[in-house]
Amino acid sequence: MSCLFPVAIFGTLALTSIVAPPFMYRYDFVLLVLLLVQYLMYRSGLETIDEMKVIGVFHIIGLLLEIYKVRMGSWSYPEPGLTKLFGVPLYSGFMYASVASYMCQVWRRLRMDMTGWPGIVSAGLLGGAIYLNFFTHHFIPDFRWWLTALVLLVFRRTWIIYRVRSSTYRMPLSLAFLIVGFFIWLAENIATFFNGWRYPDQDQAWQLVHVSKISSWFLLVIISVIIVAQLKHVKAGRDKSI
Structure with missing residues (x-):
């Protein structure tokens, strides 16, 4: 159930790759x-x-990144569409928003808590640096591995506590980042297979997305967790004041 919105995205991409939508372009549909x-x-x-607000924020963050990456030639959306902005279909922002949707859903369904949260200043600065690196690595060295090391350092004491029925479990937050990043990489392979977008090495024929992309999704998941965690913190403070 927590994956409902991501499933809707990839299900729609799969269906429209087999059956063309009537009366409109595929991306618009x-x-x-x-x-x-x-x-x-x-x-x-x-x-x-x-949660809709968080999804909206992440949609904008993702769409801005998509516009920049397409302009830099990192990937492309080859099909036509009326709802394309600078060569990027507006639906693409929802693929990023689906990560935030999943985080919001799973947080509520598994009654999640966190211990050892580093604070909004440390987490926010790290999240901002990660997002900025997605843009700057085209012009200056890529700092993703330095940022990954910082993630492990900053979140070294942060654990997720989650409940499944009457049982309580926990895991390191960094491990959760990696697991979610891996499954997003699997979903990315599904999306590119159904021509949701296309990497340069997939122009002639589809092939597996390089495993190094897992590190990109690992870092991107952190941004969504920071946004969702801050929302939950603000909401908890609001509820206590009532």
């Missing part, structure tokens, strides 16, 4: 479906208004 799914999730109570 995918955007329309995802807007409808988000509306239904909100109306049914599967997502709260605060």
